[in-house]
Amino acid sequence: MNRSERRGRPTEDTRRAIAARRASYQEDLARGVSRFFEPRRESCPWCGSGRLRQRLRTTDLLQHKPGDFVLDECRDCRHVFQNPRLNGEGLEFYYRDFYDGLGEQHLGSLFAGRDRTYRGRAEALLPFTRHPKRWLDVGTGHGHFCEAAARLLPGTSFDGLDSSAGVELARQAGRVEHGFRGGFVEFAREPAEPYDVVSMFHYLEHSTDPRAELASAHRLIRPGGHLVIEVPDPGSRCARLLGRWWLPWLQPQHLHLIRVENLRDHLTALGFTVLAEQHCEPHEPLDLLAAVWLFLDGLAPREDAPWLPARPTVVRRALRTAVLLAGVPALLLATLLDHLAKPLAPHLRLTNAYRLVARRT
Template sequence: MDLAQQPAEGRSACLARLAEGTARFHEPRRDDCPWCGSTRLRVRLRTADLIQRKPGGFTLERCDDCAHTFQNPRLTAEGLDFYRLGSARHDLGHRDFWRQDLCHGLDGGAPALLARAGSGRTRRLAGVRALSRIDEPESWLDVGTGRARFPGAARDVLPYTAFDGLDTDPGLAQGVRRGRIEEAHHGRLTDLAEDLAGRYDVLSMVHYLQRRPDPRAELAAARTVLRPGGHLLIEAPDPECRSARLLGKWWASYRQPRHPHFVPLANLCRELDELGFTVVDVDRRTPHVPSDLTTACALALNRLLPEADAPWHPRPPSPLRRRLRRTAWQTAIPLLALAYAADLLLAPLLTRTGGGNAYRVIARREPEA
């Protein structure tokens, strides 16, 4: 059952989970950086759940030595389950869902705008085209693929490549049924890596690393799955970008509490080098997702407006508050449209001046020494 869609049925169970407070949803705070071990940490931001508005607070800290940004304290397994976006929508898979979670969570106002923000075909396939100039792979594994929309589109660029997908979402099977991928691996990369060892020429992780509890383990697993000479393609939000600094908690890629790690580009490249990869291409322009202002405005409005009905509220909102929320979103559509236009107009300037909000890395796995 999707609690967000069935608030009345899920209310008693949800309130029972909240009766003991939200502290039990967090692990103990750590005193050192999970990337480099430094104890020189500082708070980067504190925020609430800005999408679903579930109770609780979350902190991101930044290491002053290596610039790694991470959630501290991190959510427990129970916390991840509680703060997970509604199960029915979760089945879409992360990449199918990330442009839609705000739309559904903010119910009403910006669905069309937010669903389109940053979803351009040219941007999605830029990494595929960049890699096709380096290699012509026979086999490709897309990790965190959801319903395999990305491999389905990539076939237009590489029609003779066999694409497979890996994810934990039930929606993965749709990718096979619709012919987007040939084989579906249901599970986590770190658990399946040995079974898939040396099987693929290319492995892609598009907006995947930031939501894994141990990015380093994911990179090591990717190395295991790739053949010597194979390529790893990674796209991820850039925690050092201007939008992250200027917008703070309203920067949509922070997406607390569901993103525990933000790896700076320099850290990623060093880690790949230590794992025996050679970085062959870095791009901080075409991966930019032109939606920062749009999503920031939508998140702020969602925070200011009366709350929608949800099972974590003791009682449903009155009909008047529901009408007020719906009317306010409809009134805000011109503002969101203006923000979306600004995102599109500013994108060329931002990417030319190093202000893109995401990066892409392509690295080649070198043969064993």
């Protein structure tokens, strides 16, 4: 890593990559972003009820690509979903350069440093089976979970599936035995040897049809095998207290945010037995820190990105640095409060994620 990377400044390679992409992004944006959306739904995609209300309106708070996004909530089952939803062209546009391309190195480094989290996810299964032979991690990204879990379960073979190029890097790095690129529903239609375990860690909220994904998991897991799911919890009180600054809303990527009771009931209807429900273990104590960062990042002038018409001037870059430096005390205070609140989070319903372990009966 060179000196510019250590200081968080774009390297010369990054500047060239941004410049090379700018014309393509500007051509996309010149045609407008309204074409990236499907027609608005008038009914809940989970239960079919027509009793909807707007839960949230926001923008892209991470990449700051243009566009406005709405999350609706069903008044009957309380399912939260993006409405209108991005279409295929829109998903490609807003995912572009997030997990791969320009964002590949940053996201890869971020995911690589979470061994404790990955180990906890694998340990959630140990009370129910200690020697799974074949494990498929859906939405594996760069495969860092598989690498960490393999150290805990040395006799288990880990495969990974993802729609991004990260899964190919995971296979090349030896983090997964087999890396499959594409959609899970399509993958599960092909004849294959059943898996002992299928995991979906912060994957289901990205899918256009969670019910189809769960049915595919049931098809791919052997009888007696296990499904492990971890998703953001839209029932968290932090979701209401922090509003659009609650990181797990993650617009425009998160299309469905499923209540735990809805997911539990649907798994039972599919033919699973839910063995464990965890809220404390998957909770990440960063809600306040992330909210403060998103606010400061939105307040400061933008970093250079190819969806901007031109590279920011020296003055604007200096102003951005000044705003972020001024916010350091708030970031430190938010970090402290997050960690002080962690022991109380389950009791106050402040946990930001939940995890279910289910057995195919």
